[in-house]
Amino acid sequence: MPQRPIAALLLDMDGVLFHGVTPLPGAAAFLERIADLPHLFVTNNPIRPPAEVAARLHAMGLGRPPASNILTSAEATARWLARERPGFRYFAVGAEGLHLALAEQGEPDAECADFVVVGEGPGLDFESLTTGINLILKRGARLVVTNPDNSVDDSRNGEHWVLPGGGALVAPFAVACDRRPVVIGKPEPALYEMAVERLGVPAAGCVMVGDRPDTDILGAKRVGMRAALVRTGRFLPGADWPAGLPRPDWDVDDLAGLLVAWGGLLAG
Numbered sequence: 001m002p003q004r005p006i007a008a009l010l011l012d013m014d015g016v017l018f019h020g021v022t023p024l025p026g027a028a029a030f031l032e033r034i035a036d037l038p039h040l041f042v043t044n045n046p047i048r049p050p051a052e053v054a055a056r057l058h059a060m061g062l063g064r065p066p067a068s069n070i071l072t073s074a075e076a077t078a079r080w081l082a083r084e085r086p087g088f089r090y091f092a093v094g095a096e097g098l099h100l101a102l103a104e105q106g107e108p109d110a111e112c113a114d115f116v117v118v119g120e121g122p123g124l125d126f127e128s129l130t131t132g133i134n135l136i137l138k139r140g141a142r143l144v145v146t147n148p149d150n151s152v153d154d155s156r157n158g159e160h161w162v163l164p165g166g167g168a169l170v171a172p173f174a175v176a177c178d179r180r181p182v183v184i185g186k187p188e189p190a191l192y193e194m195a196v197e198r199l200g201v202p203a204a205g206c207v208m209v210g211d212r213p214d215t216d217i218l219g220a221k222r223v224g225m226r227a228a229l230v231r232t233g234r235f236l237p238g239a240d241w242p243a244g245l246p247r248p249d250w251d252v253d254d255l256a257g258l259l260v261a262w263g264g265l266l267a268g
């Protein structure tokens with residue numbers, strides 16, 4: 001069956017375009033090749049606001065994307081909450097990117113919040129955990145997390161480092177309250193649906209490019225989107241496909257290999 005042309009792209013960033021602050025080989029050339037195609041950078045990482053993410057891409061020599069081309073799980077969380085309850089009140093535990101995104105759509109309120117929102121990144125301590133638990137158990141607040149990753153990769157002084165992800169940080173709230181959190185980031189559909197809405201292209205015309213089978217690829221397949229795996233992040237060349245996860249439409253070692261595999265499918 002002939003492959004449908006690619007009308008738009010969603011690009012994961014860490015493990016696809018860079019590691020930490022180091023661009024991956026071929027990333028700049030890939031972005032130049034797809035520059036005229038509608039595309040968004042989508043990330044489960046809620047720590048930095050979109051403008052700061054754009055500045056980091058630029059500093060790494062990866063173009064100069066407008067902030068509106070970047071969709072973080074923090075923005076997706078804020079928009080999901082606003083749809084669920086316009087003018088929502090919240091108690092948030094997380095980094096600057098989460099607090100800024102939520103403040104655009106709702107009101108912080110540690111006394112009677114509608115939602116306890118946990119974001120990946122610094123912010124969790126005994127007091128905030130205690131406040132969140134009591135809002136959930138005594139005030140009926142719902143528990144929401146920006147992204148489900150249990151751990152994420154980072155680098156410190158050029159060395160690989162593992163940080164707790166959103167899944168690990170929401171766990172103490174979930175355990176203490178015996179509640180399952182609402183999850184916004186990949187592989188849940190919210191981030192993909194908002195990306196497709198922003199691009200104005202149907203999911204079937206989009207391709208998600210990512211490095212994680214359990215988030216990037218699984219989430220794309222759930223919303224009827226094609227998916228391409230590059231083995232430059234968590235999942236390395238030669239690794240066996242994890243049991244129970246859908247296969248991507250393209251499975252390549254790196255971005256240069258992906259451009260070859262796409263051939264004439266890429267418009268422009």
Ligand SMILES: [Mg+2]
Pocket residue numbers: 012013014015016210211212233
């Ligand atoms: Mg990634």
